[in-house]
Amino acid sequence: MKFKIAWLAMAVVLAPNALADQEENIDKESKVAPDSTISNLIVANNLAMKGVEDKDPLLLITSAKLIKLNSVEQKDREKKSEGGTKSTKQERARYDAQTLLEYAEEWSGDNDAYASLIKQVENLSTRGRIGGNAIHSDRVEAGAVDTYVVPFYGREVAEVAVIGDGDTDIDLHIYDHNGNLICEDTDATDTTYCYWVPRFDGDFIITIKNYGSVYNAYDLLTN
Template sequence: MHARTVGRGLALALLAGAVIMGLNGAFAQSGSAATPAAADADKRNVGKKVDAAPSAVLDVVLAQQLFEHGKTANDALSMAAAAKILKSLKGEVKAATGGDGPEREKTEVQEPPAKDSGAAVPDADAMLEAARKAAGQDEALLAVIEETAKTESKGFIPRVEKRTIVEAHQEDPWRWRTARGGELVEIAISGDGDTDLDLFVYDENGNLICSETGPTDDEFCSFVPEWTGQFRMIVVNLGDVHNVYQLWTN
């Protein structure tokens, strides 16, 4: 297991307690509108950065990682904390499918069967049910879980794609049909921890408008389009093995 995977697990375990105690954690927003080389500013579909509220997309990614850690460690508290984060989010409900959602360009890709690809992402109720099973007869943990279950959902559902696979040293391109002008766009990817993934976003003129190239497989981009148009997202796998990742958008 990679060192960063172990480090993530420790951080998530510590965070679970904070969330259950009422401190709703979120990743630091690291997305940035990149300045592309040799791009005409008047042809680049990206406006000025805006001061946005804490990112619900990043909170959903955090909840998913907490839940995955909880399953691996059989930690009911982490799974309950993940459910609590999902229930606490606010925002407009977005359809998971439709003409304005991301479409994967490589529909013919042969996906290796060794990893869990295409599995549905659990909602808060499914997370709580898994937490109950992990808690067993522990009355204290069961009480925490039931208290979380009573929390009324605020109704935010981000668009989420199923898990997909990017092969070793390959690119996985996606096309976003219509990102609306003047509205904040948020894109996050979260991999399985096996390799380094990078994220690049281009407008319909081929200009790079946002990129994240950190040392892990968790990346986040945000920007505000000047006009409604198409965008292309490319996930790049820099590792020697394939990576099962999720793509999240608002």
């Protein structure tokens, strides 16, 4: 499994997106910048996985802080799945802020500086934009494609990210209601990100393709 350190993760998620020439509902002239919440949560995930692997309290504390400061609303989304085969594997842990802080405390030993940082993060108030950024947790079977239809506002930045469990390569594609490709992230990881500015309100089609031989448990983040 590949782990991205914080600055590499940020560079990846903010890289330019591949856009099709025939898009209809996309404003290429917009100068509106994405919100930082979703990209911060991508960085938090990478820090958490690396922190657990290395038993590094500082990475875990930083990840927990990002999670608490960038909380999102849980939201169930209806999906359509095509193809694929059922599989089993050992479930990977999903890390919330409190769990990360507990690991950090366990691996800090008698380090007073870490203990102080843990206490500071524990006392932080969770904040987020209710009704804005949302997270949906699901799994895509081996070789399958999951499809969601999600509405976005026109003339506002639309963001979609998928954070997988690290076991397979997954690709993200975004289409407008006419089937035109708006954005894609097709690198060899299971952390994907797209953003664009729709010209007008409308539904967009999100597809998540799993190229692995086992299922991938993922979080779908949208704004």
